[in-house]
Structures are given as structure tokens and as C-alpha cells.
Amino acid sequence: MSRTVGEVMTSEVVEARRETSFKDVARLLDGHGISGLPVVDHDDKVVGVISGTDLIRRQAAGSAPGRGRRFRGPVLRRSTRRADTATAAAHAPTAGELMSTPAVTVHPEQRVADAARVMERHHVDRLPVVDEEDRLIGIATRRDLLRVFLRTDEEIRRNVSDEVLTRAMCLPPQAVNVMVRDGMVTLEGQLEHRTDLPLAVRLTWRVDGVVGVVNSLTFRVDDTDPPG
Structure with missing residues (x-):
């Protein structure tokens, strides 16, 4: 990565x-x-x-x-x-x-x-x-x-999709839409847990060529709340 x-x-x-x-x-x-x-x-x-x-x-x-x-x-x-x-x-x-x-x-x-x-x-x-x-x-x-x-936007997009989302986070394909423009990565989609969002952003930042990350992710379960 x-x-x-x-x-x-x-x-x-x-x-x-x-x-x-x-x-x-x-x-x-x-x-x-x-x-x-x-x-x-x-x-x-x-x-x-x-x-x-x-x-x-x-x-x-x-x-x-x-x-x-x-x-x-x-x-x-x-x-x-x-x-x-x-x-x-x-x-x-x-x-x-x-x-x-x-x-x-x-x-x-x-x-x-x-x-x-x-x-x-x-x-x-x-x-x-x-x-x-x-x-x-x-x-x-x-x-x-x-x-x-000096990597292309397509190289960065593929790296984020394959290495970060699919391999590192074990997300199904197409769970997150990854868009890259001039090294700026935008993540859109819904993850299972709220705590997955900062992890996705942090791992995306570590990809070579990324100059910024726009987090447009949502979550289904808020696992930061204590049990009722």
C-alpha cells in the first residue's frame, strides 16, 4: 500500500x-x-x-x-x-x-x-x-x-479500492465508491460500523500519492454508544 x-x-x-x-x-x-x-x-x-x-x-x-x-x-x-x-x-x-x-x-x-x-x-x-x-x-x-x-489518479483509486477497502478492511466490492482527482480521494458509501469510518480514512491517507481525503461515508450501526 x-x-x-x-x-x-x-x-x-x-x-x-x-x-x-x-x-x-x-x-x-x-x-x-x-x-x-x-x-x-x-x-x-x-x-x-x-x-x-x-x-x-x-x-x-x-x-x-x-x-x-x-x-x-x-x-x-x-x-x-x-x-x-x-x-x-x-x-x-x-x-x-x-x-x-x-x-x-x-x-x-x-x-x-x-x-x-x-x-x-x-x-x-x-x-x-x-x-x-x-x-x-x-x-x-x-x-x-x-x-x-507522481502517480495517476487511476493508480491511486485502484490502490485504495483493492488494498485498503477490499484487502485490509474486508469490504465487499462496490461497498464504497472511490473517486480521485489530482490526488484528492473522496470516499462515498455506507459501512457497517461507525468506528470503521476513521479507519478507512486513515488507511487511505497512507496510500502513496494521496494528498487529501474527503470522507462522505455513512454507517449503519453506531458502535460508539454504550449498550442500553
Whole structure:
């Protein structure tokens, strides 16, 4: 009924290590056409996430006013220039220094809708998917989650009728009329008990692609009243 992160995630993940250099991270992002990637340790546990924004921020900090000025001075000897170059290379930033940490992660059994809310709350475009030991097993991007919500009205209607009403609630076919327009579901019909109404609405809300539920259901028996 409701798809999980494990069903939509990408299993083959482009990743970096703490020691991956600035330039190698840039090559990975550019070569794979992605905007960010997880950083893992030697046990494949996610320790952070690095994005193109992190690289740009580092470059901007390195070219701040005063850093790039040139002053006239005595010509340095070649051996000194080589030493300076080696020192600069030794202090080249790595993924471990530039990454955002701690990483916001999700587990494969979590619902897609819940993962989407995590993305919105933390303002991120990708979520590393980890197992119970926090080892990286996949990645879920905003695009992966969006595909779930771009379902047709007919797919949603069929899912509500078959999975919610017939299978989950054991209602006979045609007991409830399901209408869907732009993801908004309207339920019309009569159920046996009053307590069945909120259950039908709640389960319908859990169907992927549903953006709202209009409850026009009625009931035959009010089972919320105490016995006379």
C-alpha cells in the first residue's frame, strides 16, 4: 500500500572516504552528475555528507579578500618554492574536513512519505540509507521520492479500492465508491460500523500519492454508544 525507502532507493552509491581529496570529490560529483554524496569510514558506516555547496564554500573561503593578494618581494629559490608546494599539498582539504556531520540518514523500512518529511525538515536533497548498524546500503534522493507521488489518479483509486477497502478492511466490492482527482480521494458509501469510518480514512491517507481525503461515508450501526 505504502512504499518504503528500500523499494525506491538506489543501491549503487557513489561514496567518498574521510581521506578523499577535495579534487577527487569534485571529480566524483562531476563525473556522475550528482550534487552530493555520503562519506563513509573503513567499516562503511556513514560519518557525513559532502556536496558541491561544501566545495564552493571552501573555495570562497580560500579566495577571501587578502588571501589572494600578490606582493612584490625577493625571488624565492626553486628549492623553497618546491617546499611550499609540498606543504600546500600536505594541507589540501579532504572530505572529512569539508563534510556536513552528523549525516541525516534513513532506514530501508521507513515509509517514503516519512523520508520526504525528513528531507523537508533538514533541508537536504538526499538521504543515505543505512542498516541497523549504520552501514551504507543505498541512497534516496528527492527525485526518487518524487516518483512515488507522481502517480495517476487511476493508480491511486485502484490502490485504495483493492488494498485498503477490499484487502485490509474486508469490504465487499462496490461497498464504497472511490473517486480521485489530482490526488484528492473522496470516499462515498455506507459501512457497517461507525468506528470503521476513521479507519478507512486513515488507511487511505497512507496510500502513496494521496494528498487529501474527503470522507462522505455513512454507517449503519453506531458502535460508539454504550449498550442500553
